[in-house]
Amino acid sequence: xxxxxxxxxxxxxxxxxxxxxxxxxxxxxxxxxxxxxxxxxxxxxxxxxxxxxxxxxxxxxxxxxxxxxxxxxxxxxxxxxxxxxxxxxxxxxxxxxxxxxxxxxxxxxxxxxxxxxxxxxxxxxxxxxxxxxxxxxxxxxxxxxxxxxxxxxxxxxxxxxxxxxxxxxxxxxxxxxxxxxxxxxxxxx
Amino acid sequence: xxxxxxxxxxxxxxxxxxxxxxxxxxxxxxxxxxxxxxxxxxxxxxxxxxxxxxxxxxxxxxxxxxxx
Numbered sequence: 001x002x003x004x005x006x007x008x009x010x011x012x013x014x015x016x017x018x019x020x021x022x023x024x025x026x027x028x029x030x031x032x033x034x035x036x037x038x039x040x041x042x043x044x045x046x047x048x049x050x051x052x053x054x055x056x057x058x059x060x061x062x063x064x065x066x067x068x069x070x071x072x073x074x075x076x077x078x079x080x081x082x083x084x085x086x087x088x089x090x091x092x093x094x095x096x097x098x099x100x101x102x103x104x105x106x107x108x109x110x111x112x113x114x115x116x117x118x119x120x121x122x123x124x125x126x127x128x129x130x131x132x133x134x135x136x137x138x139x140x141x142x143x144x145x146x147x148x149x150x151x152x153x154x155x156x157x158x159x160x161x162x163x164x165x166x167x168x169x170x171x172x173x174x175x176x177x178x179x180x181x182x183x184x185x186x187x188x189x
Numbered sequence: 190x191x192x193x194x195x196x197x198x199x200x201x202x203x204x205x206x207x208x209x210x211x212x213x214x215x216x217x218x219x220x221x222x223x224x225x226x227x228x229x230x231x232x233x234x235x236x237x238x239x240x241x242x243x244x245x246x247x248x249x250x251x252x253x254x255x256x257x
Contacts, residue, residue, distance in 0.1 A: 001215060040226075047226040051210025061214070073249045079205070166247040169209035179208050182226030 006052045010059035017153065020146045024129040024139060027146035034174065041178035045185040050175050056156055057169055063157075064165025074163045074170060084171045091152070091173035094120065098144030106137035113140065117147040118154065197238030198256050203228040205250045212242035212251060 019026035033056075037049035050057060063069070077083055104110040114127040130139050156168035169175055199221075201212070206228035213221045213229065220235035221242060243251040 001217065045225055047208050047210065047223060050208065051213060051223055057209070061211075071244075074247070079248050079250075084207075164245065164247045164249070166209060166211045166245075168247075169211065170207050170248045172209075175207060175209060179227060182208070186225045186227050 004052075007058055007061070009053060009055040010062045012055040013059045013153070016055070017150065020129065020142075020149075022129060023131075024126065024142045024146060025134060027142040027149065028138075030145045030149045033149075037174050037178045038181075041181040041185075045182050047175070047178050047182060050169065050172070050178065054169075056153065056172075057166055060156060060160045060165045060168060063160055069160050069165045070162060071165075072163050074159070074167050078159075078167075079170055084176045087171050088173040088176045091148075092177075094148060098141065098148060101144055102137050102141040105140040106135075112136040113143065116143060116150060119151050192234060194234065194256060195237040196255060197253055198233060198236045199231050199238060199240070199242050200252045200254050201229050201231060201242075202250055203230070205248065207248055209247060211245050211247055215241050215245045217241060 016026065016029060033054075036053065037047070040046055040049050064071075101110065101113075105112055112130075114125065114130055115123045116126045117123050126143065130143075152168075152173075156172075159167040199212075201221075203224075208223050208226060208228055210223055210229075213223060217239065218235050218237060220232045220237075221229050222232070224230045238253050240253045243249075243253050
């Protein structure tokens, strides 16, 4: 397979999670992974972000090439529209919860929680990554977004190990949403 | 002169495709593209039915069949 520059975008994932460990404000860069696929889908009616420029997709592909995937078929229910759409709704509800918590901190109703949550269950203290350089609400959003990105990365890596390398792409919430947008645009002509 | 087609080819059911682009990336003949961000489509005259796409498709929906 011919190598292209975008095959090295797994470096971006490494940079993102690495820098977020030391300075949580780097988590804001995760919004790029939300904005770019939407811009490409709404503006140009394509999934070029998923197809080429997704750093997570490239990470999973690269790890698969290292032989870390069992390369088994996914169970049928994980490929069903019900699961894909359900997971998308759940994921964006969790993103909404991050925004809501940010608003609570901004309003002074809640104080800043300097922790990272994994799988919405395990909470890890992360206070070394915030120096107080920005407003607490900006830091709260960063902690929340980093938690969401880390959680989805762990789920993606888990299904990469169990099934095929890019199994995550089957039920990726952004992938599902952008495909719906593209299908809608296609029907409109 | 008509180009002779290979005896086998890949088949992608559009309704089940998630358009992730994995097949596009692995196809050694560049015989697959994503149609308007919605599903993968095979370019019949280029596909040789090697099956690489079928082995990599995360949704396992690609089949390699004999041409009719």
